[in-house]
Amino acid sequence: MKTVVLTGIRESELRDAPPPTIRRDDEVLIDIAVVGVCGSDVHYFSEGGIGSMRVAYPWTIGHECAGTVVEVGPAVTSLTPGDRVAVDPLIWCGQCDQCLAGRVNTCRNQRFLGNPGETPGAMAEQLIMPAASCCPIPDSVSFVAAALCEPLAIGEHARRLAKLSPDATVAILGAGPIGLCVLLALKAAGVGATYVTDLLDPRLDMARQLGADWTGSPRQEDVVAAISRQQPSGVAAVFECAGQQETIDQGIELLTPGGALMLIGIPEAKEIRINFDIARRREHVVQMVRRQNHTADVAVEMVAGGVDAVQLATHHYSIEQAQQAFETVQQYADGVIKAIIHISGDE
Ligand SMILES: [Zn+2]
Ligand SMILES: [Zn+2]
Structure with missing residues (x-):
């Protein structure tokens, strides 16, 4: 599959990588449709990290994504292949004191999509996520709107x-x-x-x-x-x-x-x-305020109910143009608010 990897300061490449496979019963495989470029992605791109979190190259970034479920693990009951989903990029453990207290955003064992050393990001044709991190979207919600549910959350x-x-x-x-x-x-x-x-x-x-x-x-x-x-x-x-x-x-x-x-x-x-x-x-x-806490599905309801987040998506790129997307956002060029990278599909 195609994937965008950071290879150095202000350097990225489109590479071919083996597709990921489901390893845990609660995981699903997603065909990624679109990925938004976040300010954090641009810090990884232009500075090689944020604070003490440094990128070890090559590394795939991206966490504001949406796509279609194509395979589900044996324990997954909430999703079936064909479901279109918005992805909550947080993978929480569900067992620590924070998760049990309803604070998954401060989970002590969390991994975040695309964060260096945690779990590879979404700028790839396919992605594995736990089913719990996927929010089904109605047909009326475009993939671009679904990707914008992450910052909206x-x-x-x-x-x-x-x-x-x-x-x-x-x-x-x-x-x-x-x-x-x-x-x-x-x-x-x-x-x-x-x-x-x-x-x-x-x-x-x-x-x-x-x-x-x-x-x-x-x-x-x-x-x-x-x-x-x-x-x-x-x-x-x-x-x-x-x-x-x-x-x-x-x-x-x-x-x-x-x-x-x-x-x-x-x-x-x-x-x-x-x-x-x-x-x-x-x-x-x-x-x-630390990211979001169980508000991804609320954000999906908001956009389905008419909150027009898509207005923020001012710039659109193909996966081949990822470097250009990163540079545009990093330079605040051309009035960019949110750049969207279209991995597959044209929504
Ligand atoms: Zn973000
Ligand atoms: Zn936890």
């Missing part, structure tokens, strides 16, 4: 963790695919005024297209002052999706007393600063 998980009232005012700092998926999830559930910031205009354009009430770029204005003029008492929640000290600082300044700072972005540095003087006096809640 993260947005929905973050929204749920924030426990907001339906008229809460929020700011989203960083309008890449994750920030935009937070916006989609908030809009779908009901939210008050939404303020979105980013450095890149195409992302702000997309945020307005998705219904943001106000957008602004820190390159052009003091965004804290601009939002504070409209929300003098502060916003109920800030979804920090840029992973920058600057946006974390802005978040603390923007929050109303008792408001929640939702930290979704992944800072490059191991440590970040929180303005304790403000955060303590205003009793802010600081909540880390």
Whole structure:
């Protein structure tokens, strides 16, 4: 089968590899249709790793995928060959204290699709996953929409963790695919005024297209002052999706007393600063958000119900063009929001 492997810094190759085979009774074999390019994939591509997690070459990345089940292990009852599925890229053990407590995203024995050293990624014609990680999609949901359910599930998980009232005012700092998926999830559930910031205009354009009430770029204005003029008492929640000290600082300044700072972005540095003087006096809640937790099927229901995540898929590539897809996303070129690599099929 064809597979895209990283072979060095900013280098990838299309190679032929033996197709994977089902080894455990609960696994299924999937013909991959499409894979989205995630920011994390681009870190592996351009820097050879994220933090202490380093790529050992050659390595296959990719985790935002969808496809068709073609074979199922003997213990699988939830899926049959022919089922179209969205894939939750997390493989959890189901037995540790975290899994038993309903926190599979912090499973102590987890493996994540495409993470270096954990399990090879989805940029290949075929993939093995546990049936529990596959969410069937109705015919009305395209494979592209299904692949976008992965970042949308993260947005929905973050929204749920924030426990907001339906008229809460929020700011989203960083309008890449994750920030935009937070916006989609908030809009779908009901939210008050939404303020979105980013450095890149195409992302702000997309945020307005998705219904943001106000957008602004820190390159052009003091965004804290601009939002504070409209929300003098502060916003109920800030979804920090840029992973920058600057946006974390802005978040603390923007929050109303008792408001929640939702930290979704992944800072490059191991440590970040929180303005304790403000955060303590205003009793802010600081909540880390780790991927998603059983929200993949919720995301599928959302897109089936009309949440239009496909708008985020601005760029499309064939498997032969994977290198170009990685470069485009890495350079934020051509107004790209989400690049989709079509492995098979044309959906
Ligand atoms: Zn991702
Ligand atoms: Zn576990």
